[in-house]
Amino acid sequence: MTDIAARIDAANAETVRRIMSAEPVLIDVVAAREALPHLADRTILHAGPPIGWDRMCGPMRGAVMGIAVFEGWAADLAEAEAMAARGAFKFEPNHHHDCVGPMTGMTTGGQMLLVVENRSFGNRAYCAINEGLGKVMRFGGNDGEVLDRIRWLTSSLGPALGKALREMGGIPLKPLIARGLGMGDEMHQRNLACSSLLLRLLAPALARTAADTNELAKNLAFIAANDQFFLNVAMAMGKAMSDPARGIAGSSVVTAMCRNGTDFGIRVSGTGDQWFTAPVEMPVGMYFPGFTEADANPDMGDSAIVETIGLGGFAMGAAPAVVGFIGAGNASEAAVFTRAMSEICIAENSEWTIPAMDYCGVPTGIDIRLVVETGLMPTINTGIAHKKPGVGQVGAGIVRAPRGCFEAALGAFADKMGVG
């Protein structure tokens, strides 16, 4: 037993070493078809663990219908719905293709994707460009306005960002996050600092590579209008950092957490790419004026990848202003959340520190044994979508990863270690 514990400790140490020694760099924005040439036709990648059309929640169905029209696979939403119902589309998780996506997380060949390269390990991860607030596809929006915006991201902003990033040789993300943690961001529900810092880094390169000032002004204004623009970059970074930590024999550390609006899924390093799922929970939080919990869709999106690497709810101590926004209590008690997450993590990231907590590092490396033992479920700061397609965000709150995932994972892990 002691021998096994020592083996697990060594494997876990290697897992967090890989996570924390990552060097994620935002290097490009490319066409998905180019980044993922192996994607079969009519494939739609979605957030969370695997799911079919029959079990998809309202906003995800709405997004599927919208993206099928965007791709030209259906003439209108009704046709897209009928096609989905008869199995005309192939659904696969983003996570199976080096991708992540917020909320519904639609990824298809016709979109442009942010590219984050992990220079320590050579792997890449992808995420679509953040669409802004309001009626957007990640919240199940699918009307003409939503599709036109994605067309514009594909034809204008995406290529311009790609050109600027290539010209400047990419943007190292680790120091950017370090600055953001000193500026009140936790990089899940608050990306105000990192979005502003990113624009500040990009603006001169966008100008140097711009064909004309009109389009440049529109591109700059689109980024500048969105405090959450950075979220999708943070997510691709999370995926790029956690992927090399997958599949380390004997490791009980979580390498992914994600939700598809129906199921919550986790992956654990020592059990490889197997998903352990449980029904998603309903976030507890604050609703925008005019909305209540009755309007809310349960927890959704790949964005919990940021908690997987120590940000979001785990870095709450860095972001007192987010505590009230998500309805989690007094701002002055932000550090309480980070301290609690330290109890289920095996390390602190010395490169990502929280000034107000005298530079303690963000808790990193969720150990499923500690989660089950303490009963402290990972805290995820999340947006709340309306349960009907097309309405958009109705609030923000905290959701706990369901205990069932961790119990199932621990059972499988114990079996694998021969102690089941």
Place this chain on the structure above:
Amino acid sequence: MTDIAARIDAANAETVRRIMSAEPVLIDVVAAREALPHLADRTILHAGPPIGWDRMCGPMRGAVMGIAVFEGWAADLAEAEAMAARGAFKFEPNHHHDCVGPMTGMTTGGQMLLVVENRSFGNRAYCAINEGLGKVMRFGGNDGEVLDRIRWLTSSLGPALGKALREMGGIPLKPLIARGLGMGDEMHQRNLACSSLLLRLLAPALARTAADTNELAKNLAFIAANDQFFLNVAMAMGKAMSDPARGIAGSSVVTAMCRNGTDFGIRVSGTGDQWFTAPVEMPVGMYFPGFTEADANPDMGDSAIVETIGLGGFAMGAAPAVVGFIGAGNASEAAVFTRAMSEICIAENSEWTIPAMDYCGVPTGIDIRLVVETGLMPTINTGIAHKKPGVGQVGAGIVRAPRGCFEAALGAFADKMGVG
């Protein structure tokens, strides 16, 4: 005596009402000659209370020599020095002409000035554009590189900023500061958030009004390279907000604090525009590698106007990361400084709050009676200049406003109230 106390309370309430009801907007960048047409030829405005060439410290003399060459009044630095010594220039405080300037604070007709309008009261205040870090005129720099940079600010960045600001109808600064306080800035030694937010607001307008993308890229890159770019905006804002609070009979509230490198000066509302001075102190703080206190010039600059309105050292609780930078102790104890300053202020600004302190407002309205009574001197977060001209910044630290200013002011105030 009770009657007098009530009169003072009422006057003080009006003073802080004026400060806090200000609506400062960054509206333009204009030629100083246009903003200050009454300036006599060969006039040099400087930081701090009045001072002549004979008593000026090294960096200020260096800056005077440099700005005289920039203006074409002298062919070289040696001629400028000789002219200064024989009284060829007229020296006046920035504060006497609606201006402020950091460190040496040179303001002359040939420069471009940021314009902040206080829309509640109609007054305007001016400050030169921040030159960036390293060898710069505000730290006494005066060689060709320094003068060329000021020429470029005058010919390129200044006009571009002015055009962009006019096109967008100005930038309201109160909400910007409110955001910055939630992002770790105290707007004196840390302007990282506000500099980034300002660029984010300006970038689209700069692009819309740019003549060509090359110059635009250079302008954007210059702003983006400087975490302290916003400081000069904050200073003009401080001047614009505090000026309408001057000259209220019976008020014991401070309306300006500034230093010329030799003397520290304060103005108190009830005693009008009289300066109360005492020798400046030496900041206590952290020195950049290779420098010690032996290299340091004593406290200098008009930048303490930000403390006068509740920012800088008074808002330390918002900026845990600045505490270590200025060598003031543990980051987690940032709030201690703000709480101490609350003891010498008569109000809290409910529009400028500190999330980590559960949204308490920054302490506003320094009462000279409370300063003398408690012995708590105003805390100022400051840059430290090398005592020789042209070296630049050698560190950052905390300096206390000298007790002598407040005692002298309280004496004069008591005389004026008939209780001397």
